[in-house]
Amino acid sequence: MKVKKLLHTRMRVSDMDETIVFYQNVLGLEVLERKVSPRGSHLAFMAVPNSEELIELCSFPASGPVSVQEDLVHLAFEVDNLDQTIADLQKKNVPITDGPTQSSSGSRFIFIDAPDGYEVELIERPPGTAIV
Secondary structure (H helix, E strand, C coil): CCCCCEEEEECCCHHHHHHHHHHHHHCCCCCEEEECCCCCCCEEEEECCCCCCCCEEEECHHHHCCCCCCCCHHHEEEECHHHHHHHHHCCCCCCCEEEEEEEECCCCEEEECHHHEEEEEEEECCCCCCCC
């Protein structure tokens, strides 16, 4: 078997509205759809600029708050200019939790925290650099 393509990644969150505001206001993602599943999960599908894959946020209030283990999961997004990204984050009072760091390939990256402790990596890659 060979899969065709990645469609979405689901992340469970404690507070759907807080998480949506973070991804919209800090990273520029767009909510495409919000709904409640037959079993009561609150779902929001978010579009990532210049990407076909979606992020599916899932809140299941009956199961209580989410606790994300450190270094378990992170999302990585490419940015055009890391210095400008850092300045924009500072204006929004979003703390940088790690970096900036430069990799051996010449990419530069930082980390910030999303609600529930999910890490978000923001990467500036030199032209022609491999994906990772």
